[in-house]
Amino acid sequence: MGEGVEDAELIRRTIAGDRNAFEGLVRRYHSDLQRALRRITRSLEDAEDLTQEAFLRAYRALDRFDLERPFRPWLWTIGIRLALHAISRKDRKHARLDSGDPEDAQSARHEGGWLADRRPIEEIEERLTRIDLEKALEALDPDQRAALILRVVEERSYDEISEILGIPKGTVMSRLFRARLRLRGRLSQDGSRRRAGE
Amino acid sequence: MSSRCESVIERLGAYIDGELDAAERSVIDAHLATCEECRRAREALTAVDRALRRSIAEEPIDSAREEASLARTLERLREEPEPAWERPRSVRARRARWNLSWRWAVGMAAATAALLLALRIAPTPTAPEQRVARPIPSAQQEPIPAPPMDRAVKAPETEGGTRAEPAPTLAQDHLAEGAPPPQPPAASVPAEPAEPPGTEPEALDLTAETQEPRELEVRAADGDEASRFDEPQEPVVRSDEPPVEIEAPAGGSEWGRITSNYKAAPPRELDEKGLTLGVAPDDSDWYLTVAPTETTAVLSTRRSQLEAFSDFMERYTMEKTPREARPDLARSARALGDLWESIGRREASPSSFERATRLYRLAMELDRSAAQVDSVRLRRARAGGN
Numbered sequence: 252m253g254e255g256v257e258d259a260e261l262i263r264r265t266i267a268g269d270r271n272a273f274e275g276l277v278r279r280y281h282s283d284l285q286r287a288l289r290r291i292t293r294s295l296e297d298a299e300d301l302t303q304e305a306f307l308r309a310y311r312a313l314d315r316f317d318l319e320r321p322f323r324p325w326l327w328t329i330g331i332r333l334a335l336h337a338i339s340r341k342d343r344k345h346a347r348l349d350s351g352d353p354e355d356a357q358s359a360r361h362e363g364g365w366l367a368d369r370r371p372i373e374e375i376e377e378r379l380t381r382i383d384l385e386k387a388l389e390a391l392d393p394d395q396r397a398a399l400i401l402r403v404v405e406e407r408s409y410d411e412i413s414e415i416l417g418i419p420k421g422t423v424m425s426r427l428f429r430a431r432l433r434l435r436g437r438l439s440q441d442g443s444r445r446r447a448g449e
Numbered sequence: 450m451s452s453r454c455e456s457v458i459e460r461l462g463a464y465i466d467g468e469l470d471a472a473e474r475s476v477i478d479a480h481l482a483t484c485e486e487c488r489r490a491r492e493a494l495t496a497v498d499r500a501l502r503r504s505i506a507e508e509p510i511d512s513a514r515e516e517a518s519l520a521r522t523l524e525r526l527r528e529e530p531e532p533a534w535e536r537p538r539s540v541r542a543r544r545a546r547w548n549l550s551w552r553w554a555v556g557m558a559a560a561t562a563a564l565l566l567a568l569r570i571a572p573t574p575t576a577p578e579q580r581v582a583r584p585i586p587s588a589q590q591e592p593i594p595a596p597p598m599d600r601a602v603k604a605p606e607t608e609g610g611t612r613a614e615p616a617p618t619l620a621q622d623h624l625a626e627g628a629p630p631p632q633p634p635a636a637s638v639p640a641e642p643a644e645p646p647g648t649e650p651e652a653l654d655l656t657a658e659t660q661e662p663r664e665l666e667v668r669a670a671d672g673d674e675a676s677r678f679d680e681p682q683e684p685v686v687r688s689d690e691p692p693v694e695i696e697a698p699a700g701g702s703e704w705g706r707i708t709s710n711y712k713a714a715p716p717r718e719l720d721e722k723g724l725t726l727g728v729a730p731d732d733s734d735w736y737l738t739v740a741p742t743e744t745t746a747v748l749s750t751r752r753s754q755l756e757a758f759s760d761f762m763e764r765y766t767m768e769k770t771p772r773e774a775r776p777d778l779a780r781s782a783r784a785l786g787d788l789w790e791s792i793g794r795r796e797a798s799p800s801s802f803e804r805a806t807r808l809y810r811l812a813m814e815l816d817r818s819a820a821q822v823d824s825v826r827l828r829r830a831r832a833g834g835n
Contacts, residue, residue, distance in 0.1 A: 278519065278521070303521065303525055312532075431462055438497065
């Protein structure tokens with residue numbers, strides 16, 4: 252249900268007491284949100300739980316949603332923050348001050364030494380598989396991964412990412428920069444290994 | 450690599466994302482036209498995006514499982530009690546705004562109180578009650594980063610004219626409850642202030658939200674005076690009056706002296722949000738001013754004192770501060786890092802550099818892990834919304 256009806260209209264109907272209207276929103280966004288959360292959490296099971304929780308929370312807070320704004324990013328904000336929170340709870344035992352690498356460009360620049368890699372980009376790129384990418388994504392900090400997914404896959408602007416992740420725009424910029432550097436460093440290594448193995 | 454290249458490379462991501470303004474863009478275009486290395490860097494970054502998109506496109510999709518997952522969500526939703534949506538939206542929005550700024554103010558006051566408590570500074574050592582809002586850790590959960598937003602504050606326009614998309618206004622309150630288990634709807638809506646806007650909350654009762662600091666009555670064992678920190682303080686740095694020194698409270702404080710009135714070089718503004726670092730003309734003293742109360746504390750550069758404050762920052766801040774306070778604490782950590790770095794430079798002391806590094810990391814950790822509040826936006830919200 253809800254096919255072709257504007258999100259805002261479905262929300263109005265829900266608040267007016269039509270619970271089926273909200274189901275329309277769930278059907279519309281469930282898969283997309285779950286996929287986005289899986290890319291961030293790296294776990295389909297977690298993504299399923301988080302997606303359900305995100306919809307529940309959105310539902311409970313629905314009357315507070317500003318109907319003049321789009322629903323999807325609002326829902327994504329809830330889901331992604333839940334996901335990052337869940338990840339940080341999981342990682343809390345391991346993460347701490349001394350384990351985190353300094354988030355400065357200086358250290359990131361040295362990562363992977365990708366600038367020194369003088370082979371044509373295509374040569375590295377064509378040897379990469381989806382599995383390489385998955386592994387490389389896994390190696391990113393969850394915060395970096397979320398920013399990168401939002402930017403590259405979801406095609407959100409820096410302003411939007413800033414709102415969704417609750418960080419200043421400048422941090423979005425540096426986080427994305429580091430994420431790409433690190434990913435690039437990993438991919439470059441993978442590409443090299445693959446070539447060496449041939 | 451030249452420093453020029455470094456600065457270009459740091460902006461390449463924003464460049465390929467179309468997030469630079471025309472002037473910045475033309476600077477980078479000009480550089481790219483002449484620098485092969487940076488052109489390669491641009492291609493490398495673009496290739497990352499390409500590879501990522503390709504990988505996403507190749508992701509296997511298990512439709513049956515997605516359907517089953519959707520069905521579970523719908524089923525769960527049908528079990529959900531009807532939320533309490535009784536209030537008219539306009540009233541609700543207005544109250545939410547007020548609630549938001551109130552909570553922000555409390556968070557800031559608590560942060561300042563926490564800092565000053567650690568310093569054992571009493572900026573207005575006159576209040577008879579010995580109550581300060583001191584953050585204590587939530588029993589079981591961490592706050593989810595959930596910067597308060599206000600729908601009165603419109604997101605900035607992007608270059609393409611697209612309005613930035615929203616941030617949940619009040620769903621954050623739900624988010625802030627932490628992860629599941631879900632609560633019944635009545636409890637899931639954080640208590641809104643019982644009193645109308647404009648009434649000063651007498652006791653800072655934050656118990657309605659489990660992750661918020663609860664008020665803690667602090668009674669100093671040695672009988673020194675405590676203060677209320679919820680009143681904005683006037684900046685106390687005046688160069689035309691003799692400094693008034695307040696002895697540190699008895700009871701073994703590390704802090705040799707606290708000066709509430711200080712002749713100093715003009716403070717160096719560290720950022721737009723109010724944290725300032727002042728340096729005495731003879732370089733012997735420092736002071737930090739912490740927004741928003743602008744209470745000024747003078748810190749001597751005596752190493753043991755800086756050690757004590759740094760210890761506090763490292764031990765205390767991660768677990769025990771309200772989420773709203775973390776950006777301020779991050780700035781304080783950075784400012785302390787600056788102090789240590791400066792000591793290291795003067796004395797070439799490796800331990801100072803280590804200390805500075807740890808504090809910078811702490812600052813980054815606070816920035817990264819914590820809820821962040823865009824204070825500037827909130828100030829705007831408060832100015833415009835109420």
